[in-house]
Amino acid sequence: MxxxxxxxxxxxxxxxxxxxxxxxxxxxxxxxxxxxxxxxxxxxxxxxxxxxxxxxxxxxxxxxxxxxxxxxxxxxxxxxxxxxxxxxxxxxxxxxxxxxxxxxxxxxxxxxxxxxxxxxxxxxxxxxxxxxxxxxxxxxxxxxxxxxxVQQNEHIFADMMDDFFELVHVPIRHAGADELQHISKRRDLYLNLTEMLAIQAHFQTLGREPTDVELEMLAQTWSEHCSHKSLTGLVEYNGEIIDNPLKQTIFRVTQELNKPWCLSVFKDNAGVISFDNDYAVCFKVETHNHPSAMEPYGGANTGIGGVIRDPLGTGLGAKPVINTDVFCFGPVDLSHEDVPKGVLHPKRVMQGVVAGVRDYGNRMGIPTSNGALFFDERYLGNPLVFCGNVGILPRNKIEKTVVPGDYILVVGGRTGRDGIHGATASSGELHTESEETWSGAVQIGNPIVEKKLVDTLMQARDRGLYRAITDCGAGGLSSAVGELAEQTGAEVNLEKVPLKYHGLTYMEIWISEAQERMVIFVPPEKLDEALKVFSDEDVEATVIGKTTNDKKIRLKYNGQIVGELDMHFLHNGLPRITRQAVWQPPIIEESVFDRLNDPGTTLHKILASPNVCSKEWVIRQYDHEVQAGSVLKPLVGINNDGPGDASITRPRLDSHKAVILSNGFNPLYGLIDPYWMAASAIDEALRNIIAVGGTLQETALLDNFCWGNLDKPDRFGGLLRAAQACYDMAKVFETPFISGKDSLNNEYQREDGDSIAIPPTLLISALSVMPDARKAISTDLKKPGNLLYIAGVTKNEMGGSHFFKVTGQKSANVPTVDPVVAKKIFEAVAHATSAGLVRSCHDCSEGGLATAIAEMAFAGGHGAVISLKNVPGSGELKRDDFILFSESNSRFIMEIEPEHTQAFEEIMHTIPCAALGKVTNDGLLAIIGRTDTVLIKETIDDLKESWQKPLRW
Amino acid sequence: MIKVIVLRAAGSNCDVETKYAFDKVGAHADLIHINRLLSGDVKLADYQILAIPGGFTYGDDVSAGKILANQIKFQLAEALQAFHNSGKLVLGICNGFQVLVKAGLLPQVDLARDQDVTLTFNDSGKFEDRWVFLKVNESPCVFTKECKKIVYFPVAHAEGKFVPRNLQVLQQLKDNNQMVFQYTTENGHAPVYPHNPNGSVENIAGICDPSGRVLGLMPHPERHIDPTNHPQWTRLGLADEGDGVSIFRNAVHFFK
Structure with missing residues (x-):
């Protein structure tokens, strides 16, 4: 009934x-x-x-x-x-x-x-x-x-399928090249011929055919997603072979900097740095682009859910304390007719993605305190969804230990057919009817299951009940157990894995990407106590196998062996392929036009442009203060609605120590030169840290490359340039990379067959440990009569600027970074803020100086009058409109009380820095040009309205 | 030492900071999972204060706080009634407030009674995190015995719109001075959105029972304990303590 x-x-x-x-x-x-x-x-x-x-x-x-x-x-x-x-x-x-x-x-x-x-x-x-x-x-x-x-006669509760078992071997030993490629394609293995031949050779040596689950496990372990084979492979560029470009740049700089506070880098699920004598913090950012394009809510939901499990699976488990999110969408004002077939409208994608992150992060009780949004038509078919999580863990819980004879437990959610790529196709003969109902489902996460998991794992960790932990992410149990037990070996009984419903094959169980699951290795003598910790709070924990000492992964189903792979072959058998890379600068004709007569209108346009305008609609839907450690919130100022530069959070309430989180990215620069995009992104992330009162000390970086298909040499060439910039900048700034991730093949195939790549997008996230949160500085102007200064040099660097974007101009002069000069500026500003001399500070980024001062003014509810006459670089620049809107890097505007100007100027005398003007009480932003003409005179209320209106949904 | 039980369930998430707030004013707070109360492993009677913290218990599936409220209403009614009768205190914050009204602990402690008031979806139709000014009214509430006239706390909820079943219920709340907190503006003027962030009837943000020993409120006092919690401390300077501290201190002082 x-x-x-x-x-x-x-x-x-x-x-x-x-x-x-x-x-x-x-x-x-x-x-x-x-x-x-x-x-x-x-x-x-x-x-x-x-x-x-x-x-x-x-x-x-x-x-x-x-x-x-x-x-x-x-x-x-x-x-x-x-x-x-x-x-x-x-x-x-x-x-x-x-x-x-x-x-x-x-x-x-x-x-x-x-x-x-x-x-x-x-x-x-x-x-x-x-x-x-x-x-x-x-x-x-x-x-x-x-x-x-729901259809009129629909069986809401359809009958479940029965369990069944049939061991499947895939004959490959005698297959020719065509047949091997066909097998790879038919089973959605995404293995190329070289890789298939390596597998064939391996099984020829073994003298048997692989089973389906063995092939799937190899395909998953060798996938781009899990192995990063493109960036760690060989590439020919400018006549040279680069062996492992990632190792040559990002890893190398961390190794060379060799900072003692980097506790665990590039080896665990998240990078770990020192927080204080007792604790460490870790940080990971991931993308969930393709699922979010198909089903924005579920895709983003499981994206944030997934990245939370990275810190949770780092060391012996970190408590998640802060979420971050950065999204790139198509233009939200696009007319519905212009949305290509099979693509969701960007507004719907954005609403779904924001709701997905909101419902997961809020329910988990993790503040989402830092992020960014970027809009460009090239993200229409392929939006980007970056989700990050910071966790905190005791310093003595950073290392895992894997020894033979421990129990392997899966903890948390149950296993279903979720996210099995191609699973339906590969078992199609048996499941033709179920295919339509089951396949392709982007899962919706269950944050409460994950919250319970965090609650209980933290208790089990502190009581020392397990020796190793990792998350089930891409590749599911296959990746989790395969990676964790690489040095020992493991035997898993797949019929023990708790299922959401009947009818899964052993292969599906092994590679399912069902959410909210962790794997832990428990010593036999702790098993009963561990099981009780979980059952006491209604968390499912199940022994599914044991670690062994034969360095093999052995899979059984009701006692019968269904797969057995050598760990060494699994992890080291992937043949390396040499790819080609080439980079040529795009040909951009420089726009020639007269100086703007009415820069005030342009300022309004920039403030109202989607990438600059207020993101309050998004930010307020996230709980950004749960856990009560919030020190500097994403919105600041007299009405709590001005833009902040970075968030500051105290992860331990009994301490004034804090972490600063910021990010930098600018895909518009990437379209001109990925090298300077990367350099600018690093500069931006770091100057945001500096702007809120931080320093470069104990500041670490994360890289997230979202790129097109690296089989295309031009895409790879751009990426190599970006990676080189990462090395060059981080080396001088002394800010090591501690973790990263790449997402490739972000291209969208149009109906006419053309492939549109996203703009090369490198997201740089920065994490900095701040000794005393009470030194924090916000962007909002504080008091009429205070003086305003600018540090850093303004140059003719209009390429990729928002000024040129809103006025339809073009230039190849993308903003560059001189890291040696930039570092001096950063250190001087940090010196001034730590000495308590700075009342407000904001960096100049999209929209340049004019946008920055406008934001500071309306955030603080005060006016300002400034002159461009002494702006460092103005002499060479010669154009007021360029000085107003140039996006040159490494620049800050600071507010100083009159009694502190002398001390401030003494600190600044070694770097380019000049007085700009002062804070006023007339509610006007007035900007005077080099020749004493009034360029801009706008009320801060009008400017704020332009900035707030676009996303006031 | 005053002992506080901070009650956890699947999806509670403001438990740690609620414990921090109580510990800070000299109490000793334990984080206790509901299963331990249900199994009898932990006895409510061993504590003086019960705090139900914010969060999304059981995901707020069905409706906010409903499942935990029913667990209390149908499985812990006797223990709760006895706890209240013995003169002890109950505090529900955000999700905890939702639990209290749905379990029958507010507007009066009568767990057998049908619901008189509810907290439902915000008029804005979405979850919102923002700081609000609250007028602290004259009331029998022990948690606000010594407290500023206007306090500043954040709200962070999707279902916080206070609605009484009918006008009589509302009148009774007024007659008994049970409207402890009302949304207001910085200067104490009548609020509109976003100062009243959810469309609550009579701008009600928190109520107590007629005894004043049970308090529920949507805003989060435990998120304004340390001076750096204030969203404008970089403008206004650091206060000695956050506005939320007095709520917890009053509770502990009640027993002295």
Whole structure:
């Protein structure tokens, strides 16, 4: 028996969800919509008496203060043309609310309910054609990747499949080249011929054929995602062979700098640096681009969920304390007609991605305190979603120990078919019917399962109940156990792995990428205690195998061996391929135009441009202060709504020590020269650290390359230039890289066959340990009468600038960095801030000097009057508009109280620095040119309005 | 030593900072999972203060705080009633406030009673984190016995709109001086959005029971303990302590 319970707000009670749907539909051009009713429906399977149904409705599902309910009938809305549509998850997609509902019913003492499923129902009043109804459904109400419209005769609770077992061997030993390539393609292994030949040779030596799971495991371990084979391979560039470009640049600089506070770099799930005598902090940033393009909510949701498990799987487990996110989308104001087929509208992608990060991060109780947004048409088919997480762990828990004879446990979520690439295709013969229902589902994460995992793992860690831990990310158990047990060997009984539903093959179990799972290695004598820690808080923990001493990975299913691979071959058998790289600067014709007559209008345009404008709509939806360690929030100033440069957080409440997080990236520069893009990104990330009162001491960097297909030499050439800049800059700044990740093949194939690569995008994230958070500085102007200074040189570097972007001009003069000069500037500014001489500070980035001072003014609610006459570099530049908007690196604007100017100037005398003007109380931003003409005179209220309006959704 | 039980469940996430706040004013707080109360491993009676912290218990699936509220209402009613009857204190912050109203601990302690008030979706339709000014009214509430007239705390919630079942319920809250906290502006004026961040009826941010020993509020006093928590400390300078400290100190002083 199936029971349907529908709950909705009482008709006279405001329904924000319904209201949002109505607004969204009107946004899509559906003017005829009069009213929307929204209700949540719950389907229950089992023998349930009427009294129990009423109890479930009244005591659990409906909030009787504001809501009404109906059992086995629809709530009635009688007016006008009513069209109703009900949407539910596809089978196999996590339905968290249904799972919790079952618990709630159980808690009420009601038995007999076997399963639950939830749905959302929209009743829409208004004259709509069938085409419009379909349009609203697809564009607004659901995502077909993991949801569908409930059909009249649909079996909400379809029968589950039975378990079955059939050992599959794949004959490759006698296959020719074509056949090998065919096998790789048919099974979605993404292995090229050289790699397939290496596998063939290995099994010829063994004298047997591989099983399907062995092939899959090799494919996963050797995948670009897991092995980074492009960046660690061989590449021919400028007539030279570079062996492992990553090692030659990013790793090398860290090795050469050899900082004692770098505790664990490039070997664990996140890079670890010293925090204080007792604790260390670690940081990791990942991308989740392709899933987010398909299903923004689920993709971003599992993106942040996944990266949280990196610190959790670092050392013996770090407690996650801060999240970061950086997104790149297509233009959100694009008309719907201009969105290519198969691509979601950028606004919908952005809303989904933000909601996905929000719902996971907030529920995990981790503040999301730093991020950035960037818009460009080239991200339309391939948005970028970077998610980062910082964790804290005791210094004596940084190392894992793997010894033979320990139990292997999987802890947390259950395993399903989630994220198995090509699994359906490879087992297609058996599952043709299930394919459509199961395949391609981007999972939705379950943050509460992960929160419970964190809570219990921290207890188990502190009690010393396990010796090693890692997360199940890409490659699932295969990667987790394969990597952790590389030095010993392991035997795993796949039938022991707890499953979400029946019917998975042993191969699917091994490579599933189901969320919220960790693997730990537990010494036999600690097993009972460990199991109790988890069961006490309702976390599933299951012994699935043991570490061995034969350096093999052996997989069994009900006692039968289904796979056995030599660890050495698995991890070192990947043949290296030599790729080609070439780089040529793009040909850009320099724009020639007269000096701007009305730079004030341009300033408004820059402030209102999507990359510069206020991101408050996003930031407020994230809990950025949970855990109570927030010192400098992402929004600052007199109304808590001005732009901050970096966030500062105290991860330990009993200490004034803090961590500063910042980022730098500018894809527009990458289109001109990836070298200077990388250099600028590093400069930006570091000057943000400096701007909030930090120093270069104990500042570490992370690199995240998002690039196109490196099989194309021009893409690889650009990347090599960027990597070289990483080395050159980090070496001088003495800021080592501690972790990184690359995401390649970010290209989107258009219908006409053309492939559009994203702009070369390098995200630099910086993490800095700040000895005393009470030295923090914010960007907002503090007090009329205080003096304003600029440090750093302004140059004719308009290439990739927002000035040229909003005015349609072009230049190849991309901003450069002189790291030796920059370092001196950074150190001088840090000296001044630590001496307490600086009241506010903001770096000059997108939009240059004029944008920076405007932001400082409206953030602080004070006016300012400045002159360009003494700006260092202005003599050579000769154009006021260039001085206003040049995006030259390594520059800061600072506010100094009159009594501190002498001390301040003494510190600054060794670097380019000049007085600009002062803070005023007239609410005006006035900028005077080199020849004493007034260039800009705007009220700060108007400037702020331009800045806030675009994303005030 | 005053003993505080900070009650955890799946999805609690402001437990550590709530413990920090209580410890800071001289109490001893233990983080205790609900399963340990249900199993009898830990006894509520051994504590003087029960604090239900913020978070998303059980994911706020179904509705915010509902599952934990039902666990308390149907499985711990007797222990809770006895705890209250013996003159002890209950504090619910954010998700904890949602739990208190849904379990029948507010507006009065009567776990068998149907819900009189609720906290539902913000008018803005989304989760929002922002700082709000709160007017601290004359009330029997022991947590605000010595407290500034206007305090500044952050809210961070999606379901914080306070709604009474009907006008009588609202009138009763007024008659009994149970409206402890109301959203206001910096100068104490009548607020509109975003000063009233969620559309709460009568700008209600927090209420106590008629005895004043049970307090629930949506804003987070535990996020304004250290002076560096204040969003404008870089403008205004560092205060001696955050506005939230007095809430916890009053609770501990109540037993002295």
């Amino acid at each position: 199936i029971t349907r319970i529908e709950c909705a707000n009482k008709p006279d009670f405001y329904d924000a969800e319904a209201h949002g749907v109505k607004a969204g539909a009107i946004d899509l051009g559906m003017q005829n919509i009069e009213k929307v009713y929204f209700s949540r429906t719950t389907y229950l399977e089992g023998e349930i008496c009427h009294d129990d149904k009423v109890a479930i409705a009244e005591k659990l599902l409906a909030d009787l203060v504001t809501q009404e309910y109906a059992i086995d009938e629809h709530l009635q809305h009688t007016e006008g043309d009513a069209w109703s549509v009900e949407i539910t998850f596809n089978r196999g997609v996590t339905d968290m609310v249904a799972e919790t509902t079952l618990k709630g019913i159980h808690d009420l003492g009601i038995t007999g309910v076997r399963a639950a499923k939830t749905a959302r129902q929209y009743v829409i009043i208004g004259a709509l054609t069938n085409g419009e109804k379909e349009y609203i459904t697809q564009k607004l109400l659901m995502n077909k990747v993991n949801e569908h419209v």
